[in-house]
Amino acid sequence: MNLRPIRPRARMLATLVVLAGAWSSAPARALDLAPLRPDAAPYFLADPVISLDGDGKPTMTVSVSVPFYEVQWVKVGPADRRAARVEFTVVFDPGRGRRQFGDTWERRVVVPTAAASRSPNSRVADRRSFPIPAGRYELRVEVRDLNSGLGSNTQTKIEVPDYSRVPVGFADLELGTVDSAKTFTAEPGRVFGVTVSSMAARATLFDRRAGDWPRKYPFRYRILDDLGEEVVNGALEVSLGHSAEPVLLRPARSDLFIGDYVFVVELVEGSSRWRVERSFTVEQSGPPRGREFETMLEPLAFIATSAEIEALKALAPDRQADGWNEFWRRRDPTPETPRNESLLEFVRRVRYSERHFQGFGPGWRSDMGRIYIQNGPPDQIENRPATSQSSQLELWYYTNPYRRFVFADRDGFGRFQLLNTVGS
Structure with a gap:
């Protein structure tokens, strides 16, 4: 699958x-941020961190990382070398016309071959530190690919605490x-x-x-x-x-x-x-081990054949890692890369189901969890409130191919059970 x-x-x-x-x-509320991501290409990650000098004065350090495949590479020199040029901009704006803090700088990266420029795990990365006083700011981070001319940005509100006392x-x-x-x-x-x-x-x-x-x-x-x-x-x-x-x-x-x-x-x-x-x-990472291996076999049964699950269950503990790796090797859509997208997607769906669906046990054991793991997020969700004659319903629609799943909250506690399906 x-x-x-x-x-x-x-x-x-x-x-x-x-x-x-x-x-x-x-002190005042500390910085509370997830890594920043733009909504358009080139996609990048930016991570702001507060560091302190010996006197406790704050410095904001921003690390920015752009995957190789997000930028354009041009041939340079007589050999097969490729080069990328990326411009980074970081601005801390306190607003009201007050002094801004930040910088704009450029990074140039050269790799020996065209193949190296397509490395899935390589990035153009840099970091800069900015001594700034305590206060509230709008942080803006922009990345511009100077070879293609494309740029993207992201921004968020931050607060730098006053550590002076x-x-x-x-x-x-x-x-x-x-x-x-x-x-x-x-x-x-x-x-x-x-x-x-x-x-x-x-x-x-x-x-x-x-x-x-x-x-x-x-x-x-x-x-x-x-x-x-x-x-x-x-x-x-x-x-x-x-x-x-x-x-x-x-x-x-x-x-x-x-x-x-x-x-x-x-x-x-x-x-x-x-x-x-x-x-x-x-x-x-490496494969699950021990109790984690046994636990993962339950949601794995939603996408594997019964023969595959029985074969994994029969493995001796010292063979479980090899069996797990072989199972996912057969499903790897890009075996030439170290990243197995199918495995990552499966684990994401299991984790999502644990957090978002209710049942008698882990969320992935619920009907919604099983359907989500098998099919991913629905293309459309329709909610129908409860009436005196019927329970609350939630309908999931998938368009390619067409499928519809109808869930009912029969006891009123959010434990939706599958009623019927169309097109599955």
Whole structure:
């Protein structure tokens, strides 16, 4: 079965800074943003992050990433080399004619071959930092492909907190990857593929209390899945030479399955607690293992044959990963790339069903969840309110090919059950 991609939907996955404790009151509301995306090509991701200097003064860092396939490449030189030219613009506008902050700059990228310019996992990426005072701003990010002339932009409202009276606290948590030399590279969209194996978090704690340096801090970290359950935890005691010195935290395990997660970092001193968290997504990973493997076989049965499911159930634990990979290899629409769109789409539909449909158990076990996983989002939804003679109805229509599914909320608690279908 081929799985159609679901329509884009906003992800309200937040950056959250919580500053609490006996030493001071909390500052103004912290920056709370998902990665920014434009509504038109060229598509890109922009991730704004608050960092702090040793005195606790805020700096806004914006990372921007454009996939290679979103820009036009032109041949340069006598060989097969290709070049792309991209212009980035970042503006923080406080409004009312006050001074703006930001910059415009250009990146030129050259690759050795035309094939390299089509690499599905490569990006034109850059980041800039801007010292700005506390306050409210409209953030605008624009990307222009200078070879094609096409441009796109996105904007949002942000608030930079006033940290001046807060003696201790976290800046925004940054997520990225770290190499063997412990060099940290931020991931602008917080979307990880196989790179999740080298994922790390960079936490910045400022401490303006009187006293000598260095100081020791006991950090705790956790990774929560999209249901809020803890899947990874750990602790690290660090010695910092000065305030706002960044700390790298690498998870004890990083074999995370496809899905949405939150990385949480905490500092606890006596009765005082500070916490910062950042959401991220894993789009490519290894196969599910153990209990997760058994659980995933249930929704997998909606799109697989009974023979395929029985074969997977019969596998010994040390063979389950190979069986899972082989199942999805047969369904990969682009086997020449590392990204298996069918697998990603299946997992997205399962996660969506968990959150949006009600039943006796996980949302994907409901009738709506099963139909959604098999067919994707409907092209049209019709709602009919309950009457004295009939339950509330919801009708899903698909146009290519034509299908209609009728669901009824018989008990009035939102647990819609399938009544009949047309064209399926």
